[in-house]
Amino acid sequence: MTMTSILKKVAMALSGLAMLGFLVMHLAGNFLLLKSAKAFNDYSAMLHSTGVLLYVAEAGLVLFFLVHVVSGVRVSRENRKARQTQYAVKATAGQATLFSRTMALSGLIILVFVPVHIAMFKFGNAGGGGGLWGLVMREFSQPLTAAWYVLAMLAVGMHLSHGVGSAFQTLGILKPTWRKPLRQAGVLLGWALALGFASIPVWALMQAQKV
Amino acid sequence: MKFTLKLWRQKGRTEPGAFETRVVEGVSEDMSFLEMLDKMNNEIEAAKDGVEPFAFDSDCREGICGTCSMVIGGRPHGPGELSTTCQIYMREFKDGETITVEPFRAAAFPVLRDSVVDRSAFDRIIGAGGYVSTNTGGAPDANALPISKADAELAMDAAQCIGCGACVAVCKNASAMLFTSAKVSHLVSLPQGKVERTPRVLAMVKQMDQEGFGNCTNEGECEAVCPKGISISHIARMNREYVRAKLFGA
Numbered sequence: 328m329t330m331t332s333i334l335k336k337v338a339m340a341l342s343g344l345a346m347l348g349f350l351v352m353h354l355a356g357n358f359l360l361l362k363s364a365k366a367f368n369d370y371s372a373m374l375h376s377t378g379v380l381l382y383v384a385e386a387g388l389v390l391f392f393l394v395h396v397v398s399g400v401r402v403s404r405e406n407r408k409a410r411q412t413q414y415a416v417k418a419t420a421g422q423a424t425l426f427s428r429t430m431a432l433s434g435l436i437i438l439v440f441v442p443v444h445i446a447m448f449k450f451g452n453a454g455g456g457g458g459l460w461g462l463v464m465r466e467f468s469q470p471l472t473a474a475w476y477v478l479a480m481l482a483v484g485m486h487l488s489h490g491v492g493s494a495f496q497t498l499g500i501l502k503p504t505w506r507k508p509l510r511q512a513g514v515l516l517g518w519a520l521a522l523g524f525a526s527i528p529v530w531a532l533m534q535a536q537k538v
Numbered sequence: 539m540k541f542t543l544k545l546w547r548q549k550g551r552t553e554p555g556a557f558e559t560r561v562v563e564g565v566s567e568d569m570s571f572l573e574m575l576d577k578m579n580n581e582i583e584a585a586k587d588g589v590e591p592f593a594f595d596s597d598c599r600e601g602i603c604g605t606c607s608m609v610i611g612g613r614p615h616g617p618g619e620l621s622t623t624c625q626i627y628m629r630e631f632k633d634g635e636t637i638t639v640e641p642f643r644a645a646a647f648p649v650l651r652d653s654v655v656d657r658s659a660f661d662r663i664i665g666a667g668g669y670v671s672t673n674t675g676g677a678p679d680a681n682a683l684p685i686s687k688a689d690a691e692l693a694m695d696a697a698q699c700i701g702c703g704a705c706v707a708v709c710k711n712a713s714a715m716l717f718t719s720a721k722v723s724h725l726v727s728l729p730q731g732k733v734e735r736t737p738r739v740l741a742m743v744k745q746m747d748q749e750g751f752g753n754c755t756n757e758g759e760c761e762a763v764c765p766k767g768i769s770i771s772h773i774a775r776m777n778r779e780y781v782r783a784k785l786f787g788a
């Protein structure tokens with residue numbers, strides 16, 4: 328299907344914001360890990376008890392993910408084609424940021440991360456002691472796994488620090504006076520999420536070192 | 539003042555290009571950048587050694603036509619804020635500095651010669667719908683059509699676009715969204731332009747894509763170099779106009 332430049336970006340913005348909404352809920356749920364094994368496992372059981380609803384939500388997330396990645400790849404390829412010759416003197420006019428320049432890279436890290444993550448925790452063996460909580464704690468007791476998680480979450484922070492503000496602009500949130508606050512709120516939210524997620528493997532690793 | 543210029547030299551559209559280094563001496567700090575190039579070209583011609591003068595575009599030389607396209611030291615139109623190349627003066631550079639001059643780089647703006655590029659893609663975007671074709675009658679009474687101050691200001695801000703192409707030149711995606719959105723936003727702010735708002739935005743965006751401009755990634759580099767200070771809020775507005783046209787157009 329061919330889509331115009333604006334429609335591709337709107338699709339990315341909508342799917343990106345939908346995934347952002349998921350991340351907020353996901354992090355809130357994950358913080359139950361810190362509370363107790365029971366709280367976390369009960370939460371997991373509660374989600375599974377919703378049955379078909381859970382499948383619908385998961386299907387939605389897969390769809391958003393695919394739409395976002397496919398559009399992202401197409402947008403990036405078209406953009407490279409539109410500027411084939413680079414300038415000899417490379418400079419920015421001051422508004423680009425390191426993270427706005429590396430959206431494809433941070434996105435790529437997330438693209439690798441997500442399947443690995445799902446294989447590890449959704450399809451991992453939660454049958455050992457402590458149920459799902461135990462699985463998470465066992466995985467994160469390995470320093471390399473924990474480090475990889477922190478790295479991937481940095482990529483999430485990078486991606487969202489440009490992405491959230493970008494999405495509002497793409498969706499035409501009009502009032503010029505809102506633009507800067509929305510952008511700043513996006514940076515804040517992005518890094519808050521990233522650091523929140525990253526804190527969990529760090530905490531779990533510290534717990535494992537204690538015993 | 540004395541400058542070392544690194545100039546992009548390219549004989550034609552399909553020829554390969556390369557940088558040529560030239561030293562220009564005896565430059566007054568009150569010369570504009572284009573006058574400095576004129577001086578250099580006069581010297582090239584006087585030397586009669588078969589070297590062609592450096593080709594560059596210019597017309598009004600007072601910042602209103604948008605013709606003077608070039609990238610100076612990595613920035614379209616050079617160092618100044620809110621200015622075109624013809625409004626840059628040599629006092630803004632350091633004596634003895636090396637200055638690199640490149641053409642606007644975009645697949646949709648092919649290089650014709652040296653720093654001169656073909657910007658007719660912009661004309662075709664305007665041709666696709668950047669006008670009002672409804673009959674609006676003779677000149678009306680000044681206040682017969684009330685337009686709010688806010689709308690009038692918005693339309694005037696957008697209408698300042700001189701079509702210079704600096705927005706495309708600076709964008710890492712060579713996107714023409716700022717240019718296209720300025721026209722869309724200008725016309726949709728006014729009652730005469732509202733009539734054709736749906737076909738206009740659809741046709742102009744389609745043409746913009748067909749010309750091979752890139753997609754906007756909302757960095758805002760374009761508004762930073764726009765000699766007329768056009769804001770990327772117009773891009774947000776065009777995005778909304780476009781979605782509106784797709785959903786409720788017909």
Ligand code: HEM
Nearest residue numbers: 339340343346347399430434435437438490493494497755
């Ligand atoms: C899976 C791998 C991913 C890839 C390859 C990817 C790639 C991209 C690319 C190339 C862009 C456009 C760059 C720009 O606007 O400057 C983008 C934008 C964006 N991404 Fe991602 N992304 C991925 C995952 C995610 C995830 C998981 C989220 C949300 C939690 C997300 C949220 C966003 C948002 C909100 C935008 C801005 C939308 C816009 O205005 O275009 N991305 N992404």
Ligand code: FES
Nearest residue numbers: 597599603604624
């Ligand atoms: S020559 Fe007209 S704007 Fe520079």
